[in-house]
Amino acid sequence: MLALTPSELALFAxxxxxxxxxxxxxxxxxxxxxxWDSMAKCNFNENPYGPPESALKAxxxxxxFANRYGYPDxxxxxxxADHHGVKRDHVIMGAGSGELLNVVGLTYLTxxxxxxxxxxxxxxxxxxxxxxxxxxxxxxxxxxxxxxxIPAIISATKKHYREVGFVYLCNPNNPTGRIVTKREIRxxxxxxxxxxxxxxxxxxxxxxxxxxxxxxxxxxxxGRPVIVTRTFSKISGLAGMRLGYAITTPAIALKMREHQxxxxxxxxxxxxxxxxxxxxxxEQVKKATLExxxxxxxxxxxxxxxxxxxxxxxxxxxxxxxxxxVIDAFKAKKVLVGRPFPPMLQHLRVSVGNPDxxxxxxxxxxxxxxxxxxxxxxxx
Amino acid sequence: MLALTPSELALFAxxxxxxxxxxxxxxxxxxxxxxWDSMAKCNFNENPYGPPESALKAxxxxxxFANRYGYPDxxxxxxxADHHGVKRDHVIMGAGSGELLNVVGLTYLTxxxxxxxxxxxxxxxxxxxxxxxxxxxxxxxxxxxxxxxIPAIISATKKHYREVGFVYLCNPNNPTGRIVTKREIRxxxxxxxxxxxxxxxxxxxxxxxxxxxxxxxxxxxxGRPVIVTRTFSKISGLAGMRLGYAITTPAIALKMREHQxxxxxxxxxxxxxxxxxxxxxxEQVKKATLExxxxxxxxxxxxxxxxxxxxxxxxxxxxxxxxxxVIDAFKAKKVLVGRPFPPMLQHLRVSVGNPDxxxxxxxxxxxxxxxxxxxxxxxx
Numbered sequence: 001m002l003a004l005t006p007s008e009l010a011l012f013a014x015x016x017x018x019x020x021x022x023x024x025x026x027x028x029x030x031x032x033x034x035x036w037d038s039m040a041k042c043n044f045n046e047n048p049y050g051p052p053e054s055a056l057k058a059x060x061x062x063x064x065f066a067n068r069y070g071y072p073d074x075x076x077x078x079x080x081a082d083h084h085g086v087k088r089d090h091v092i093m094g095a096g097s098g099e100l101l102n103v104v105g106l107t108y109l110t111x112x113x114x115x116x117x118x119x120x121x122x123x124x125x126x127x128x129x130x131x132x133x134x135x136x137x138x139x140x141x142x143x144x145x146x147x148x149x150i151p152a153i154i155s156a157t158k159k160h161y162r163e164v165g166f167v168y169l170c171n172p173n174n175p176t177g178r179i180v181t182k183r184e185i186r187x188x189x190x191x192x193x194x195x196x197x198x199x200x201x202x203x204x205x206x207x208x209x210x211x212x213x214x215x216x217x218x219x220x221x222x223g224r225p226v227i228v229t230r231t232f233s234k235i236s237g238l239a240g241m242r243l244g245y246a247i248t249t250p251a252i253a254l255k256m257r258e259h260q261x262x263x264x265x266x267x268x269x270x271x272x273x274x275x276x277x278x279x280x281x282x283e284q285v286k287k288a289t290l291e292x293x294x295x296x297x298x299x300x301x302x303x304x305x306x307x308x309x310x311x312x313x314x315x316x317x318x319x320x321x322x323x324x325x326v327i328d329a330f331k332a333k334k335v336l337v338g339r340p341f342p343p344m345l346q347h348l349r350v351s352v353g354n355p356d357x358x359x360x361x362x363x364x365x366x367x368x369x370x371x372x373x374x375x376x377x378x379x380x
Numbered sequence: 381m382l383a384l385t386p387s388e389l390a391l392f393a394x395x396x397x398x399x400x401x402x403x404x405x406x407x408x409x410x411x412x413x414x415x416w417d418s419m420a421k422c423n424f425n426e427n428p429y430g431p432p433e434s435a436l437k438a439x440x441x442x443x444x445f446a447n448r449y450g451y452p453d454x455x456x457x458x459x460x461a462d463h464h465g466v467k468r469d470h471v472i473m474g475a476g477s478g479e480l481l482n483v484v485g486l487t488y489l490t491x492x493x494x495x496x497x498x499x500x501x502x503x504x505x506x507x508x509x510x511x512x513x514x515x516x517x518x519x520x521x522x523x524x525x526x527x528x529x530i531p532a533i534i535s536a537t538k539k540h541y542r543e544v545g546f547v548y549l550c551n552p553n554n555p556t557g558r559i560v561t562k563r564e565i566r567x568x569x570x571x572x573x574x575x576x577x578x579x580x581x582x583x584x585x586x587x588x589x590x591x592x593x594x595x596x597x598x599x600x601x602x603g604r605p606v607i608v609t610r611t612f613s614k615i616s617g618l619a620g621m622r623l624g625y626a627i628t629t630p631a632i633a634l635k636m637r638e639h640q641x642x643x644x645x646x647x648x649x650x651x652x653x654x655x656x657x658x659x660x661x662x663e664q665v666k667k668a669t670l671e672x673x674x675x676x677x678x679x680x681x682x683x684x685x686x687x688x689x690x691x692x693x694x695x696x697x698x699x700x701x702x703x704x705x706v707i708d709a710f711k712a713k714k715v716l717v718g719r720p721f722p723p724m725l726q727h728l729r730v731s732v733g734n735p736d737x738x739x740x741x742x743x744x745x746x747x748x749x750x751x752x753x754x755x756x757x758x759x760x
Contacts, residue, residue: 033452043450050447059446066439067430067617070423072413095475095643102641133638237447240646258513261482262642263475266620 040357040364043336045174045204045314047237048354049288051271052281055236058267058274065266073266074273080245083276084217089250095262097203097231097244101126104199104227104246106259108165109135117157118168119148121175121341123201126168135165141343146176146308146316150184154191166197166227172204172213175341175349177310182214189219189226197225197252204312206235207286213311217247227252232268234313235282236275241268289313293352299362303370314338314351319369323348326368333364420737420744423716425554425584425694427617428734429668431651432661435616438647438654445646453646454653460625463656464597469630475642477583477611477624481506484579484607484626486639488545489515497537498548499528501555501721503581506548515545521723526556526688526696530564534571546577546607552584552593555721555729557690562594569599569606577605577632583624584692586615587666593691597627607632612648614693615662616655621648669693673732679742683750694718694731699749703728706748713744 041048051059058074065071081088094100102125109116109130116130120139127137138160140152148169157164169188171180180188189198200216219226227248233239243264246256275281293315297307300317308316319326323340326348330337335357338349350361421428431439438454445451461468474480482505489496489510496510500519507517518540520532528549537544549568551560560568569578580596599606607628613619623644626636655661673695677687680697688696699706703720706728710717715737718729730741 036452041448044448046449047447050444056443062620063436064430065620067427067613068421068424068620069426069613071620072416094641095645099641099643106639106641233447233449240442240445240448240451242643242645259486259639259641261474261479261486261640263479263622265475265622265645265648267647268645 038334040335040353040360042351042353042357042361043338044239045234045312045338045351046239047234047285047289047313048352048357049237049285051237051241052275052278052285054274054278054281055238055271058270059241062267062270068266071266073269076269076273076276079273079276084247086217086221086247087250089253090220090247091245092248092253092256092260093243093245093264094260095242095244095264096233096239097201097229097246098125099242099260099262100227100229100244100246100256101199101201102129103256103260104166104197105129105133105135107252107256108197109133110165111135113163114165115160115163116166116168117153117160117164119153119170119173121344122148122168123170123174123203124341126199126201136163138164142176146344147178148173148180148184150180150188150191154188157192157196161193161196164196166199167192168199168201170201170203171216172208172311174204174312175314175316175338175344175347176308177204177312177315178308179208179210179213179311181212183212185214185216185219189224195225197227199227199229201229203229203231203234205230206282207289207313208311209290210311220247220249223249225249225252227256232272232275235285236272236278237285238268238271238275241265241271243268243272288355289352292355292358296350296352296358296362300365300369303366305369308347314349316344316347316349319346319348321346329368330361330364333360333367335361335364337361418714420715420733420740422731422733422737422741423718424619425614425692425718425731426619427614427665427669427693428732428737429617429665431617431621432655432658432665434654434658434661435618435651438650439621442647442650448646451646453649456649456653456656459653459656464627466597466601466627467630469633470600470627472626472628472633472636472640473644474624474626474640475622475644476613476619477581477609477626478505479622479640479642480607480609480624480626480636481579481581482509483636483640484546484577485509485513485515487632487636488577489513490545491515493543494545495540495543496546496548497533497540497544499533499550499553501724502528502548503550503554503583504721506579506581516543518544522556526724527558528553528560528564530560530568530571534568537572537576541573541576544576546579547572548579548581550581550583551596552588552691554584554692555694555696555718555724555727556688557584557692557695558688559588559590559593559691561592563592565594565596565599569604575605577607579607579609581609583609583611583614585610586662587669587693588691589670590691600627600629603629605629605632607636612652612655615665616652616658617665618648618651618655621645621651623648623652668735669732672735672738676730676732676738676742680745680749683746685749688727694729696724696727696729699726699728701726709748710741710744713740713747715741715744717741 117138231244495516497518611624
């Protein structure tokens with residue numbers, strides 16, 4: 001449908017521009033701006049509400065720095081350090097956490113033999129980058145219940161110890177929405193050789209309710225080679241403004257910095273600092289998102305379709321048929337849904353939009369699955 | 381005065397955050413926000429007018445993409461390609477041209493023996509990065525008239541041919557403001573082995589009046605391994621928003637992309653497209669800047685101090701005494717001026733501010749140099 005490789009699509013979904021024609025980009029972005037405006041956007045795990053009022057105000061204030069290199073930055077890096085109770089040299093900022101995932105790849109996958117070990121499917125950008133720099137990804141299939149297979153990750157890491165650059169864990173996992181428990185994280189970190197770096201991507205941290213989940217930041221404080229990434233893209237609605245960070249040891253942060261080429265714009269430094277303080281808006285986004293997710297999951301269940309238990313701002317429906325025609329059928333109804341995530345090609349990833357978008361999603365789902373509209377797509 | 385290495389200071393001046401304490405950052409940035417506001421900013425070669433109205437409008441429009449990954453981007457990459465009459469795959473976008481300078485370093489300085497060849501002083505970030513990744517910089521002194529020594533660059537490149545990763549040329553040069561002529565560029569490119577990449581940094585392109593100067597983009601079209609970088613930071617006043625690009629061969633662009641980790645925010649994509657179309661504002665900025673530069677150069681000349689002929693938005697005054705105490709004296713008078721550029725330690729780099737800032741600069745210059753206020757600095 002699109003002249004895009006999965007790797008290009010993933011780059012795009014992460015805010016990086018693959019080398020596309022304007023026509024390709026326009027189709028990917030939902031067509032012209034008017035078409036884009038008209039779409040229900042349940043495809044990229046974005047926060048549909050946009051940045052909170054506090055962040056918008058901070059950005060307006062920071063407009064006066066738009067032409068500057070040196071300016072007050074509202075002490076964003078110190079604010080992040082304080083938030084986690086760590087020192088500033090444990091924090092490395094990035095243009096989205098996606099930049100930091102790439103930086104970890106460039107830091108630890110330095111030769112053709114180095115390997116990243118992680119689950120499949122997971123957030124694919126790490127594996128695609130590994131391939132693009134001629135390293136290798138050892139992908140461990142999910143368990144039958146779509147949880148991550150920690151013992152298998154441990155075994156693979158030990159088996160390939162000499163070539164393993166790092167272990168990647170997305171928690172909660174994208175695209176499944178399932179968590180790795182606190183107990184499993186400890187099992188992993190205690191089970192692999194202690195010098196193997198572990199990258200733990202907590203992009204969806206703020207949406208988790210399950211008390212079996214916990215952040216892995218404390219392991220950094222123990223001095224383990226753990227890199228925890230966070231983003232302002234999700235809970236704070238700043239994906240297009242590009243701000244994320246990693247918490248890691250000062251030694252790893254220094255090493256990573258050599259490979260980092262991005263810089264952060266003036267507006268998002270102020271927006272991020274404001275959003276970090278605005279816990280009320282974080283709570284609101286979480287509450288609205290979880291309520292809408294629960295309702296949508298119940299709605300599709302009432303139509304006979306089960307979803308995986310999710311702890312994020314998206315969920316996966318087992319649609320019991322190939323996903324690509326369904327994605328196309330949704331698009332024809334002006335609802336954008338997630339791309340295919342092989343090998344889970346009979347599951348549909350749905351990002352939780354705003355209330356109006358979720359009404360449109362559920363209505364389209366009903367038309368496609370109950371009224372049998374698949375194949376009726378004439379859209380592009 | 382500041383607990384900063386020159387390399388950290390250069391990083392900072394390029395919009396990258398070295399790992400500073402808030403107090404250090406605040407001092408570097410001119411103190412608290414109120415102090416920063418109160419300073420005349422003639423230190424970072426910024427455009428004092430800010431983004432043009434057209435770009436501000438475009439950014440306001442693009443606020444609706446602040447929470448998105450996928451969105452219409454006003455076809456910025458295609459607009460840049462069209463502007464230069466090249467294809468889209470000749471364009472690589474970056475978070476400021478500084479990102480692309482770093483990317484070239486990471487692409488071509490891959491082993492401990494690789495070297496970059498270029499003038500000294502020039503924009504130091506390229507050499508500092510080379511050192512930080514354990515490569516080496518072969519720095520060719522400027523000629524007695526502070527022009528770049530092209531024959532010496534050719535000789536050094538040929539002599540170290542096997543280890544040269546690339547040649548760096550800033551044109552016009554920072555910090556001197558002097559151009560390399562069209563004829564000299566051809567002499568360089570024809571004089572070195574044809575497979576040596578040449579990075580030509582045209583950050584100050586838009587301020588040049590001298591007809592002996594010309595852009596090096598046509599050499600890319602000849603298929604030579606030339607990388608021309610441009611930025612929206614200067615003429616378009618978008619330094620804090622982070623947008624630049626390189627024009628190069630598709631093969632080099634692909635190679636560079638593997639080392640690029642930054643991404644560009646939604647607002648600056650729209651701002652850049654608007655600024656590119658806004659040739660009227662570019663003309664206004666150029667006209668105002670050159671008039672103010674000429675006046676300031678005449679004013680200090682009237683006080684007995686010669687400046688180097690500049691084709692940029694800054695100029696260098698030969699102050700005939702050590703520069704650091706003079707920088708401190710200016711700061712005490714609430715005028716920020718350029719950092720020291722060794723070995724030119726009796727030259728002061730002055731960025732052209734707005735009319736008010738230039739009045740303050742000239743008044744401070746008079747107090748320091750005519751009324752002898754150096755040493756009277758009690759500021760920090």
